[in-house]
Amino acid sequence: MTETLNNSAVILARRPEGLPTPEDFSVVTQPLTPRAEGKIRCETLFLSLDPYIRSVIAGNHLGHGIDPGKVVPGEVVARVIESDDTDWPVDTLVRCQGGWQQFSDHPSEALARVPTELSRPSLTLSVLGMPGLTAWAGMVDLAKVGPGDVVVIPAAVGGVGAMAAQLARRAGATTIAITSGPEKRRIALETLGYDHCIDRIDDDLGTALERAAPDGVSVYFDLVGDPTLTTVAQRLAIGGRVVLCGLIKDYNGDHKTTGPHPGLWITKRATVSGLVVYDYESQRQAFEAEFVPLMEAGELTANEEIHNGLEAAPEAFCRLMRGHNNGKVVISLAD
């Protein structure tokens, strides 16, 4: 038995209008309710912040969402602190949907083990978490990226983009980043090893793509929607593949992406696939078989932007939704 604990949590104060602001969230402290029988109590060490949470707090993420007053959801790395399950003893490191809070209780089937060989457990949130699985689903399963491919990735240094780029490079493809500002350009080219980097603000995207991909783009991993989608699609090679995965601008609710003209897909003989990462949980074993050894060998760069303390989460999330992050955004709750 442990002493009575308080639980710090970030709750949704109100639904954001457009770009979220820190005032849309509240940090609250409440006594922990007793742990239900069979549940395993976990203490969050690292919390993953991801753009899709914007549509969850808008209440319309693939038909579900949360209401004001509720703890904001999110994937975490946590440490088991109370458990009756001998398979999950105290001090086990786990990955789970802990949310933006200090403590959370889970059935054992909702927990995943964190590989013990990691240099730091937070890497689990980028490489083995939602971003890594999304990148794997898009690049390997849907686009089937291979040698000779020319792959364009917007939000290029973010959680999903950084993983997708490394997968594409390892498969022998040429990689083109779309990002903004000198710091992200440096990360894209030097840290993540992109072959080219286009500044979405300073460069004319169409012209820059013609220079970087003179024979056309064979794979586009769309994380942002229009107008980037249509501009890249116009420079697609014949038979190009487009993976539709994210609509970061639409998530803010102040922008309604329209789709490219269907004639464009016909002319390019394109294959366009919609990707929802939840569908890939059943393939997690194949994904981990590929990723865990690479991660343990230090061959994947996670490119994290770490902020300290749960109270930093609202501001860090707002920066993420403005595209001001320089990598996978992680909140550290570890001492």
Place this chain on the structure above:
Amino acid sequence: MTETLNNSAVILARRPEGLPTPEDFSVVTQPLTPRAEGKIRCETLFLSLDPYIRSVIAGNHLGHGIDPGKVVPGEVVARVIESDDTDWPVDTLVRCQGGWQQFSDHPSEALARVPTELSRPSLTLSVLGMPGLTAWAGMVDLAKVGPGDVVVIPAAVGGVGAMAAQLARRAGATTIAITSGPEKRRIALETLGYDHCIDRIDDDLGTALERAAPDGVSVYFDLVGDPTLTTVAQRLAIGGRVVLCGLIKDYNGDHKTTGPHPGLWITKRATVSGLVVYDYESQRQAFEAEFVPLMEAGELTANEEIHNGLEAAPEAFCRLMRGHNNGKVVISLAD
């Protein structure tokens, strides 16, 4: 040697604005120029009229087109009337790109043989011609239609639609026609064997789809573009396949289709493929291996709308572009 012949032809008089009118075309008669060495002279028996010709005469069909003053192109069934090639003797029945004219000259590699067992050679233009190959490419190669699929086909009794529906039925799918008027409804249900028929004018498409496909549409063969595309896409089953093949409204130049919101493709985990039938010429052998026996056994209904005389072509084409045809439009030049 034959006597000097005149050649009747339909030329493009001017580029149509919006829906074409018969005045956009002229019927002319000119003396035949001498046959070049190695060419095979053919006399047209049947001429195929197809919607894609609208964008050819607009000058923008996949980067090519024709200018006013030129003979309108088109696929024909013809009879060899002059030949030095013993493989293609006089009286051989061939399929070729003869255009809207009485006589045309071709190298042997531009000719395809018409199966001799056909009840009438015009069937070649629907079943073995561009419409049949398009339907095969869309249903078999791209959508991989199979048992349990729910397939929606607009322009349902036209050349491509009629073939696609029969392929889908043979593969064990449920077929839903979108068409207009009682005559086409009768053809769709009685002649072509669709399971359901939705009237695009009298019915509310969304409501009718929910009734005919309560579990969603698994395959949509798009021949028309928006707004039908978006309405059907909204009722797509998870994992649905959409083959983008035609944009009949856009061909008329008075309508600019917009694409469905990319979020729709994501939510539906859709696979959207652009189809250009010219890419499938190299697979013609596989296609014919499947279609010729069926056609010879009378198992495919061509559903032709035959008009007599080359001079009937402009008016018949204009009806086609208004969607007033009741089947695959063929002009007979045979006596």
